[in-house]
Amino acid sequence: MWQELRTELHPLGLEVVTVGLDTVGADACRPFIERAAPEHPSLIDRHHAMAELFGVVNIPNSVWIDEQGTIVRPAEPAPAPRREERVGAGGELPGRVGAIMAEAGKIRTDAVAYHDALRDWVAHGAASSFALAPDEVVARSQPRDADAARGTAHFELATHLETEGLHDAAVPHFREAHRLVPDNFSYKRQAWSMEPGADGPLARFWQGPSDDDPSAWPYDGDWLSDVTAFGAENYYPPFQP
Amino acid sequence: MLLHDLTIPTDQFEAGTGWALKPEGACRGDVCIPLREPTGDTVDVGSVAAQMGMPIVEDADRGIWALGPWSGTGHALVSAEAPELVLPDLDGNDFRLSSLQGQKVLILSWAPY
Numbered sequence: 001m002w003q004e005l006r007t008e009l010h011p012l013g014l015e016v017v018t019v020g021l022d023t024v025g026a027d028a029c030r031p032f033i034e035r036a037a038p039e040h041p042s043l044i045d046r047h048h049a050m051a052e053l054f055g056v057v058n059i060p061n062s063v064w065i066d067e068q069g070t071i072v073r074p075a076e077p078a079p080a081p082r083r084e085e086r087v088g089a090g091g092e093l094p095g096r097v098g099a100i101m102a103e104a105g106k107i108r109t110d111a112v113a114y115h116d117a118l119r120d121w122v123a124h125g126a127a128s129s130f131a132l133a134p135d136e137v138v139a140r141s142q143p144r145d146a147d148a149a150r151g152t153a154h155f156e157l158a159t160h161l162e163t164e165g166l167h168d169a170a171v172p173h174f175r176e177a178h179r180l181v182p183d184n185f186s187y188k189r190q191a192w193s194m195e196p197g198a199d200g201p202l203a204r205f206w207q208g209p210s211d212d213d214p215s216a217w218p219y220d221g222d223w224l225s226d227v228t229a230f231g232a233e234n235y236y237p238p239f240q241p
Numbered sequence: 242m243l244l245h246d247l248t249i250p251t252d253q254f255e256a257g258t259g260w261a262l263k264p265e266g267a268c269r270g271d272v273c274i275p276l277r278e279p280t281g282d283t284v285d286v287g288s289v290a291a292q293m294g295m296p297i298v299e300d301a302d303r304g305i306w307a308l309g310p311w312s313g314t315g316h317a318l319v320s321a322e323a324p325e326l327v328l329p330d331l332d333g334n335d336f337r338l339s340s341l342q343g344q345k346v347l348i349l350s351w352a353p354y
Contacts, residue, residue: 002349015344017336019328021352026331028353033331041336043328045350047243052310053259053324055317056350063323065346069339071321078349122345134321141318144310150296153309157300160243160307169302176298186352193354204354 005081005115006040013067014122016040021048021059021186023159024194047159048186050075052152055142057184058236064121064131072121072131074141077236079109095211097202100224106232110239117241130241140240142183151180155187162194171218178219185226185235192223244297244306247286254284258308259324260293267293270320272313 006016017040020029026044033042050056054063055075062078065071093101117130125131132140144152158173174191181187189207195217197206208222209215227235242257251262260267262280267273267289274293286308290297296309311319326338326348338346 013345014347015341016347016349017338017341018349018351021350022354026329026333030331032351032353041330043330043336045328049326049328050348050350051317053317053326054348059350059352061350063348065323065338065341065348067343067345069323069342071318071323074318075350078347118347125345137321138314138316138318141316143315144312144317145315146294146296146312149309149312150298151309153296153298153307156243156307156309157298157305160305161300161303166303169300173298173300186350189352189354207354 001036001080003036003038003040005118006038009119009122010040012122018042019045019050021045021050021056021190023047023162023190025163046163047156048190051155051184051186055144056186057142057181058186064118066125066131070134071137072126074132074137076140077109077114077239079111079114079236081111081115096198096206096208096224100205100207103224103227103232107235108233109236113239113241117239147180151177151184151187154180155184158191167194175219178221188219188221188226189223191219192221195219242308244286244308245304247297247306248283249286251280251282251284254286254289258295258310259319260311262289269311270322272319274313 002016002018018038022028023046025046029044060078060080061075063071063075064073092098121128121130154173155177158170158177161170177187192207193204197208197210208224209217255261260269264279265273266275276289276292290308293311295311297306299306327335329335
């Protein structure tokens with residue numbers, strides 16, 4: 001999906017690095033990466049280092065860094081290229097999957113504005129109005145108070161325990177991470193996607209209580225409830241020039 | 242940063258947190274936080290974290306800790322200087338973000354769920 005953009009912009013001096021945020025690890029990312037056949041570095045981030053180091057709280061998301069290693073745009077939504085703005089589709093499938101599809105259809109992205117800005121920066125560098133000054137970069141990065149810092153540590157404990165196969169021990173730390181860093185949607189989706197809510201290819205997108213045994217769901221929120229309450233149209237903040 | 246011990250080699254602390262321990266204190270970019278005592282070859286993580294205001298959380302049943310990030314700017318970024326990022330590729334080979342200095346870089350986070 002991003003390879004096409006990389007082919008266009010690499011000759012102009014841009015390198016792309018894709019980072020798959022998934023505690024399950026390389027095997028979960030592999031089919032997607034092998035299908036995309038990237039010519040750029042494609043990395044695996046089991047502990048969401050991108051959240052801790054850069055303030056990434058949802059995906060897809062980008063950080064822009066200049067030739068000197070200075071961040072010129074902090075973490076922000078990065079809509080996939082050439083994606084049509086979706087109209088309210090879905091709802092044809094029964095049950096939770098249909099409801100999820102219907103909500104997902106309401107999610108809005110500023111793909112055109114974002115990609116125009118990216119091309120402008122690649123062409124003009126520091127002279128581009130989209131390249132922000134250092135103070136602005138820090139100020140626009142994700143807010144982090146002492147609670148959020150503590151929640152980040154809980155998330156790392158959770159992902160470590162999960163990779164050790166200690167799922168039941170991980171859950172309380174995921175719960176603390178969700179409570180202390182409520183604006184990190186990836187922290188929630190990561191945990192929800194590892195619960196057995198449904199079988200089959202959509203299992204990791206179910207992200208909510210199973211129909212058979214809803215009381216077994218160990219989290220306060222779930223994708224459908226949270227997105228519905230937050231408003232799917234607010235899922236990604238608008239592109240801020 | 243995951244910890245199996247609260248006393249660790251100084252270079253491990255520096256690599257894990259991105260903070261360099263210098264005579265003037267713990268430093269990252271332009272930010273330096275004074276520390277009470279100079280650091281030797283090892284770091285008492287509990288003491289340094291308390292002085293820097295970084296949280297440590299414990300999983301007591303398994304004797305492991307996680308050291309959380311500094312939040313002194315009130316934001317995820319300490320400065321606009323990109324932190325070092327070291328992550329493996331599909332084959333398990335570590336890649337360093339700093340190896341791309343001299344090019345513009347777009348880091349794209351995604352997930353298969």
